[in-house]
Amino acid sequence: MNIAIMGVGFCGSFPASGGLSYRELIARAAAMAYADAGIEAEQLDGAVSVEEDFVSGYSIADEYVPDQLGVQRKSVYTICGDFLHGVCSAAMQINTGQFKLLVVEAYSKASNILTKDELLHFSYDPIWNRLGVTPNYLAGIEMQQFMECSGYGPQDVAEVVVKNKTCGVGNAFAPYGNNINAQDVLLARQVAAPVTEQMIARPADGAVVVVLGATDVALETARNPVFLSGTGWCSGNSVIERRDHAVSEGTIIASQMAYKEAGVKSPAEDIDAFYVSDLFAHRQLMHLDALGFAGDSLARVNPDGGSLAVGDLFEANGGARLVDAVNMLRGEAGSRQIEGARRVVVQGWRGLPTDSCAVVVLDSERRTS
Amino acid sequence: MTSKTMGNRVAVIGAGMTRFNRRAKESSGELTSMAVEMALEDAGLTIDDIDCVCLGTAPDAFDGIHMNGENLIAGAGARNKPYMRHYVGGGTGIMSPIHGWMHVASGKFKNCLVVTEEKMSPCVPHPAGAFITIFDHTTEQPLGLTLIHIFSIEMCRFMHTYGYTEEEIARVSVLCKKNALDHPAAQIAEEISVEDVMNSPVLSWPVKRLDISPTSDGACAIVLSNEHFAHSLKKAPVFIEGVGFRLDTAYWCTRDLAYPTYVATAAADAYRMAGITKPAEQIDIFEPYDPFDYKALHHMNALLQDKSGRKIKDLLLSGAFERDGSHPMCPSGGALGVGNPIAATGLMKIAELYFQLSGQAGKRQVKKDAHRGIAQAWGDLMQVGTVVVMSSDGAMPTFQSNWSNKKADDLPGTPLKDVKDVPHIADSPDLRYSWDNGLALTTYLDGFKEGKIRGSHCRNCGRMMIPARAFCEVCNLKDVVDYYDLPDTGTVMTYTLSYVDWDSSKLPDGKMRIFAVIEIDGAGEDMGLIHWIDEVDPKKIKIGMRVKAVWKPESERVGNVLDCKYFRPLKDGEKADDKPVRIKPVELHTETVKAFPGRIPLSYLYTAGIAGSKFYDELAKGKLTATHCASCDSVFLPATAFCEKCMVVLDPEKDARSVDPKSGMVIGCTVVHEDRSGHTLDKPRVVAQVAYPGTVGTVLGMLDIDDADEAEIGMMVELTRAKATGAEHVVFKPAQ
Ligand SMILES: [Zn+2]
Numbered sequence A: 001m002n003i004a005i006m007g008v009g010f011c012g013s014f015p016a017s018g019g020l021s022y023r024e025l026i027a028r029a030a031a032m033a034y035a036d037a038g039i040e041a042e043q044l045d046g047a048v049s050v051e052e053d054f055v056s057g058y059s060i061a062d063e064y065v066p067d068q069l070g071v072q073r074k075s076v077y078t079i080c081g082d083f084l085h086g087v088c089s090a091a092m093q094i095n096t097g098q099f100k101l102l103v104v105e106a107y108s109k110a111s112n113i114l115t116k117d118e119l120l121h122f123s124y125d126p127i128w129n130r131l132g133v134t135p136n137y138l139a140g141i142e143m144q145q146f147m148e149c150s151g152y153g154p155q156d157v158a159e160v161v162v163k164n165k166t167c168g169v170g171n172a173f174a175p176y177g178n179n180i181n182a183q184d185v186l187l188a189r190q191v192a193a194p195v196t197e198q199m200i201a202r203p204a205d206g207a208v209v210v211v212l213g214a215t216d217v218a219l220e221t222a223r224n225p226v227f228l229s230g231t232g233w234c235s236g237n238s239v240i241e242r243r244d245h246a247v248s249e250g251t252i253i254a255s256q257m258a259y260k261e262a263g264v265k266s267p268a269e270d271i272d273a274f275y276v277s278d279l280f281a282h283r284q285l286m287h288l289d290a291l292g293f294a295g296d297s298l299a300r301v302n303p304d305g306g307s308l309a310v311g312d313l314f315e316a317n318g319g320a321r322l323v324d325a326v327n328m329l330r331g332e333a334g335s336r337q338i339e340g341a342r343r344v345v346v347q348g349w350r351g352l353p354t355d356s357c358a359v360v361v362l363d364s365e366r367r368t369s
Numbered sequence B: 001m002t003s004k005t006m007g008n009r010v011a012v013i014g015a016g017m018t019r020f021n022r023r024a025k026e027s028s029g030e031l032t033s034m035a036v037e038m039a040l041e042d043a044g045l046t047i048d049d050i051d052c053v054c055l056g057t058a059p060d061a062f063d064g065i066h067m068n069g070e071n072l073i074a075g076a077g078a079r080n081k082p083y084m085r086h087y088v089g090g091g092t093g094i095m096s097p098i099h100g101w102m103h104v105a106s107g108k109f110k111n112c113l114v115v116t117e118e119k120m121s122p123c124v125p126h127p128a129g130a131f132i133t134i135f136d137h138t139t140e141q142p143l144g145l146t147l148i149h150i151f152s153i154e155m156c157r158f159m160h161t162y163g164y165t166e167e168e169i170a171r172v173s174v175l176c177k178k179n180a181l182d183h184p185a186a187q188i189a190e191e192i193s194v195e196d197v198m199n200s201p202v203l204s205w206p207v208k209r210l211d212i213s214p215t216s217d218g219a220c221a222i223v224l225s226n227e228h229f230a231h232s233l234k235k236a237p238v239f240i241e242g243v244g245f246r247l248d249t250a251y252w253c254t255r256d257l258a259y260p261t262y263v264a265t266a267a268a269d270a271y272r273m274a275g276i277t278k279p280a281e282q283i284d285i286f287e288p289y290d291p292f293d294y295k296a297l298h299h300m301n302a303l304l305q306d307k308s309g310r311k312i313k314d315l316l317l318s319g320a321f322e323r324d325g326s327h328p329m330c331p332s333g334g335a336l337g338v339g340n341p342i343a344a345t346g347l348m349k350i351a352e353l354y355f356q357l358s359g360q361a362g363k364r365q366v367k368k369d370a371h372r373g374i375a376q377a378w379g380d381l382m383q384v385g386t387v388v389v390m391s392s393d394g395a396m397p398t399f400q401s402n403w404s405n406k407k408a409d410d411l412p413g414t415p416l417k418d419v420k421d422v423p424h425i426a427d428s429p430d431l432r433y434s435w436d437n438g439l440a441l442t443t444y445l446d447g448f449k450e451g452k453i454r455g456s457h458c459r460n461c462g463r464m465m466i467p468a469r470a471f472c473e474v475c476n477l478k479d480v481v482d483y484y485d486l487p488d489t490g491t492v493m494t495y496t497l498s499y500v501d502w503d504s505s506k507l508p509d510g511k512m513r514i515f516a517v518i519e520i521d522g523a524g525e526d527m528g529l530i531h532w533i534d535e536v537d538p539k540k541i542k543i544g545m546r547v548k549a550v551w552k553p554e555s556e557r558v559g560n561v562l563d564c565k566y567f568r569p570l571k572d573g574e575k576a577d578d579k580p581v582r583i584k585p586v587e588l589h590t591e592t593v594k595a596f597p598g599r600i601p602l603s604y605l606y607t608a609g610i611a612g613s614k615f616y617d618e619l620a621k622g623k624l625t626a627t628h629c630a631s632c633d634s635v636f637l638p639a640t641a642f643c644e645k646c647m648v649v650l651d652p653e654k655d656a657r658s659v660d661p662k663s664g665m666v667i668g669c670t671v672v673h674e675d676r677s678g679h680t681l682d683k684p685r686v687v688a689q690v691a692y693p694g695t696v697g698t699v700l701g702m703l704d705i706d707d708a709d710e711a712e713i714g715m716m717v718e719l720t721r722a723k724a725t726g727a728e729h730v731v732f733k734p735a736q
């Protein structure tokens, strides 16, 4: 694949960030990432931002991307998806041979959106799916059908919340880490049964910036590069009446792509840590099933506490996981460090009402296949 | 960007598009599926042959669907395939083939289906209103700007710099609308004269109604493949030889508006890849983006890398842009003639190069032997240039393909006079925000409160910047720490005399509003801001005029750009203010930090689409209708106008299958406790997903049941007669 992650920056996560404009928030993350990668902004060939209209309060949100990354008048475009979709796109772009050094960016100013449920309701199909009730209804149906088909019960889903929030206690980037028990989760206020309030990641502000480079460039300049060995992405079906809500088809197909490229044959054994989207707690289990995780040791899953502890950063979610994964592979994850972690999988999900997912495989050492 | 020429060559092997209509009966997804079916057929492939899909659509604000790309997965043929949506505003349509090119040129995929769509008509009362949301929410939206204002401002500056008359520019509109007469997708093709353009209503001087492309609903798709596969087909492949895309700063008032350097740089990237050194001689066909007539010329200067602008003016005035001329421009008819469903327009231009360079353009075929062409799009805040250079391996003989003789009736897409003529759904999302302005912008806005215009100074590049910034975007994000009060006087760089409001409605009582870009004294060169001008005879306003801010009384100022009422001309002998004065930046305080709760003021009227119309018409009679696909022999619920498995268009009328509305079984249900805004419901409600025997799919709706907790999987339910069109009216009740 010949692509390396040269540097990462994460300014967040905050329940609110009133002292920084979105520009200042992103510039802060960019400065971190560039310093980590050993580059200046002017060396970049361009940027891929991951953003969606209305989350930022703008239409054509890509307009406001270049300045705070220091890449004005360079090759910049915007992807709609999870942060990892942006990584997948940037990797293709470098592999055309026409670009050497790109930056991927996403941010959330969730605290600035006063009507988040209205916004999510607005993403449902206007002809078929705007039911006038909480847009989380689809999560209720998903969780119910997932449990019906997989054999997991509400207790298992609650344990995901307990585990992730507890992990978050050890993560300085995680404002929502705390000690909670399964009963607290199960008996919390119902939103869309069986989904309770505690099973839903809470919104947060933050910006993630990652520098990607062709391997030869990375080996020259980056302090401690991590290698991208496989990428995959897939979206299942947009027609929710005809989607199987018990599985994440998007993750299954995306992981097959990424595993094939990276030469992962037996994920449960080959992979040292799994980072997956847990925007809804049942989704963590669903995604792990799709990734072929055997389910033995939860310690290897979302060691940063996931979105349940770090917060829902919208498009930046997969980026926050990716930053922790890079630190893990560098052996710099502090108390969360999994000893000897050499190969990690990161999965991202776009959130409701989608099944759009992306998967990347990262290695601490360059593999030649 | 490296200077390497392209490794993996990528070819265009098929194209499809709908008609461009002011209002289409089809839903966004339905339009998309129709373009995809045609492109696949043209390439001689089925959807199963396709490795991946990428989709371009400009903003969500037109279609009225947040995360519109997610909604379009099925229509784009992307079900269970790698799929990504990209956008760069109006530049999207040419970014789409570039993104598709990345998929194939990287070696990751053998081929890529590239799909573009824009359905602008749902945004009411006029789609142009959606453009207010592209402006900076804090410093620009309060002024009531829409796209036509900044186009007019740019056109004024362009005319000033290059000495064009309005009549000369109008020739482009005449040419495009005439060329479009031969295009099957065309929305507003007609034979008009320069006088017609001049006599059309002035909307925002210098822009008149016939200088502008329309708003449109439409979709376009192409198939890209690697070289190996392209050569195995019978048709002559057309290759993407070079690509370029550049995005300039969002601070558009600080930019040279007469010459789009970002387009020139994007073109230079593409030329480097394609080995082009003399574009005027080495390129046979030009498809520059032409949302307004002057824009085609504005872009052509950049495509020819000619800042003097002389070459393009000569070519225009000598008739060289005609189809039989030396430099055919917009042989398709362009956005001005074919129509402008933004992202689909750009890809329509790529399709045109494909038709022209493979000899399939029929009546539109240019006279000269053409084997290289360029297409370009532009967008955002006058900010992005996207460029693709394409060529055939040699000059192509003209040959008849299924595209050569297509007429309007051969293309899908049903024009509507009024959305209310068909089943439709209204929705006005309540989208509200409260912006964190941060340190720099808080300082800037606090300046307005004190009757001052504030900038910040970069010690590295020496620029005095407005609005004040906390870092310098051209100096590797260097921290900027010096803030200044600047004089409240400046110079008009360009302006427009506007008769239209942000939502495209006429200003009341024939009123006129003057917008101007004003370079502020003491700020760096080209450091401008946009505001209103008043206390002036409109006939006397000109570029270079000196102006001064007029402030509201101190007691009425709140820390908002409207604290400045407008700028007025400096009087004779009146002297400008003093030099910049360094100040202490403002400590963050919540008053100004949260002073701008923003609301997105958009409403939507959606057609129910071809399938939705049939479905809701039947449900109003208490009947349930599904659609049969003969290719895969599946019966789909709810009704659909295309098969997402086979990517063939279906007819919900002819292919209808009636289903017993009493035979439903709940396969999923959830008790919901909140309304769409997140407020707690007085009484919990039940959402049910219901399956019917012999069908693929389900129906989603509300389950009307006394005790919500009794709803469960396996329960038998019957569908009730719908009282109106829309998902909220799909209601089940327990079976008797
Ligand atoms: Zn500077």
Ligand SMILES: [Zn+2]
Pocket (backbone or CB within 6 Å): B629, B630, B631, B632, B633, B634, B643, B644, B645, B646, B647
């Ligand atoms: Zn079928």
